[in-house]
Amino acid sequence: MSPDTIFALATPPGRSGVAVIRLSGPLTVEILDSTLGGQRPEPRKAALRLIRDAGGQAIDQGLILFFPGPASFTGEDCAEFQIHGGPAIIEALLDRLLELGGRPAEAGEFTRRAFEHGKLDLTEAEGLADLVDAETSAQREQALAQMTGALKSLYEDWRARLVSIMAAIEGEIDFPDEEGVPDHLAQTARTAIQSLQDQMARHLDDNHRGEKIRDGFNIAIIGPPNAGKSSLLNAMAGREAAIVTDIPGTTRDIVEVRTILGGFAVTLADTAGLRSAQDIVEQEGIKRALTRADSADLVVGVLDGSVVWNQEMTRVLEKSHLLVVNKSDLDCRLTLPDSGVAVIHAAITEGEGIPDIERWLESEVTQRLGRREMPALSRARHRRNVEQAFAALTRAADSLDQPELAGEDLRLATWSLESLTGRVDIEDVLGEVFSRFCVGK
Ligand SMILES: Nc1nc2c(ncn2[C@@H]2O[C@H](COP(=O)(O)OP(=O)(O)OP(=O)(O)O)[C@@H](O)[C@H]2O)c(=O)[nH]1
Ligand SMILES: [Mg+2]
Incomplete structure (x- = not known):
């Protein structure tokens, strides 16, 4: 038809x-x-x-x-x-x-046809979708590299290496040596598997760099009530995103702002001030603030420099990567304990220190997400499949004395890479990839 x-x-x-x-x-x-x-x-x-x-x-x-x-x-x-x-x-x-x-x-149907006619593999199709959605230069660069085959060539290379290891092992299954797998063959396979695993491990162990470039880097702002957290958020957002008052406990929920730092998409989250609160709404806000701090990529603690050090601040200090000591327009009463955490003094309502804070954050984000030699995986789907391949390779390496078992795991590893690039088509994977396209692409 x-x-x-x-x-x-x-x-x-x-x-x-x-x-x-x-x-x-x-x-x-x-x-x-x-x-x-x-x-x-x-x-x-x-x-x-x-x-x-x-x-x-x-x-x-x-x-x-x-x-x-x-x-x-x-x-x-x-x-x-x-x-x-x-x-x-x-x-x-x-x-x-x-x-x-x-x-x-339908959405993505043109690209799906291109994929079905072998014009691009799945990772390139995803790169194309990401390119259309890119809002920052880092997203654009990553998507363009992916669309032009950066991930495809990496995964195809791994697959080719797997196939040749498999060919050697399968030879043993077809023509079993009475002595078992010859040592030199097992040794060669083990070395080849090891080097493949090393590359996969480096690819996986990248602090989710590609996913963060694509989905955004998370920064949480925490601190005691009235320290100036919401004022900092607003200053960085360039608009009154969060309510600011002199009543301690003003912010209850998490207020998020999407922004761009150094070409990277960043989500800033302002949170409820940390203290022992009676009010159940405030208690819930504090719980959310702490959870957000734990899941954030970077935590900025804001302290009011015009008050003396108290126990609540210890908790802020422990969780923070950067401490902003605010209200430096007022008399300073705060003495910070030694901690090794970076400190910036600011008077947020006066606009002082904000460029320093932005510069510090920008350099930190750039350092964590900046260019690397190997292209970054950019979706949970990629991570899942590479992890699967890695696990199968570990099993294969452990069972090289039983070629049938090792062969099976090598096949599984190959299959994981093939479903990653779409060489084997699995309907639900295709659905997942193409349904998110816009119509006309
Ligand atoms: N003098 C002075 N006041 C400031 C400064 N920054 C913020 N404030 C004031 O401090 C008060 C609290 O500011 P917010 O930004 O609401 O503080 P917050 O940390 O978000 O407070 P909660 O939401 O209650 O946890 C407001 O009245 C601000 O105007 C500053 O640099 N100097
Ligand atoms: Mg606030």
Whole structure:
């Protein structure tokens, strides 16, 4: 059965200078001929054409591109109508494409077809989705690298190495030596497995760098009530995101702000002031503050420098990577114990110290998430599969004296990598990947 011919508006809905409508599938040529009065453009060359409806009336004049398969994005015959971005024009052309036998595309369907025709593997398809969603330069760089095959080549290389280890072991199964697996063979396999595992371990042990670049780095702001935590959040956000008053215990819930530091997506979380509270709402807020501090990538403790040191501050100090001693416009009464934690003095309401705090955080985030040699895995899906492969390799290395067992685990490791790149297709994995695309991609 030949596939449907799909179409979609690839630019955002609404009015715009230019709108792009994409088309892919076996009816492409026929649809181009009908809408352009037989004047189909040459392959891959933009041509200005009148686009006509069923009665021969012009819908619009636009630039048309025709990409015959298989040398096209999806691998099928494809076309693009670059038309004026008025809603009436878009609607008329979409209606016409439907009349001519096309069907509106589902989210990610163009990319899914590209994947099915071997134009890209799953990690490259995910990179493409991330590229469209990228909001920071680090996200863009990571997505572009992934879309152009950075993860694919790493995983394909691992897979090829696994296959050759497997071939050696399988040889033993097919032609068993009466003496068992020869020592030199077991030794070679063990070394090859070890070196593969070393690379996988380095790939996994990256403090979730790629996932944090993609999903955002979490910074929690904690401290006693009235220290100026919400004031710091607002100063960094550049807007009044959290309520600030001189009443201790103003913030009860977690107030989150998304921002960008050094090109990295960051979520700042302001939290309830820590103290022994009677009020149950405040108690719950404090519980949430502590949980957030524990799960954050970085904790900024804010202390009021105009009060004397107290027991509650010890808890803040213990959890913090950076201490902001605030209210330096007032008389200083705070004496900090020796701790090795970085300290910045600030007067947040006066705007003092904020650039220092931002610089400190930026350099810390850059240090943790900055460039590395090996491309970073960027999704939990990747981590799951590489972990699976790693575990199977450990078992294989332990059972090299029983080639059948070792072979089975090597096959499992290979399978984990293959489902990562989509070489073996598993419907629910494909669903997970493509359903999050936008329509028209
Ligand atoms: N003098 C002075 N006052 C400040 C400074 N920063 C914040 N304040 C004031 O301190 C009070 C408390 O500020 P918030 O930002 O609400 O403090 P918080 O830590 O969020 O307090 P809770 O939400 O109650 O935990 C407000 O009246 C602020 O205006 C500062 O640098 N100097
Ligand atoms: Mg507050």
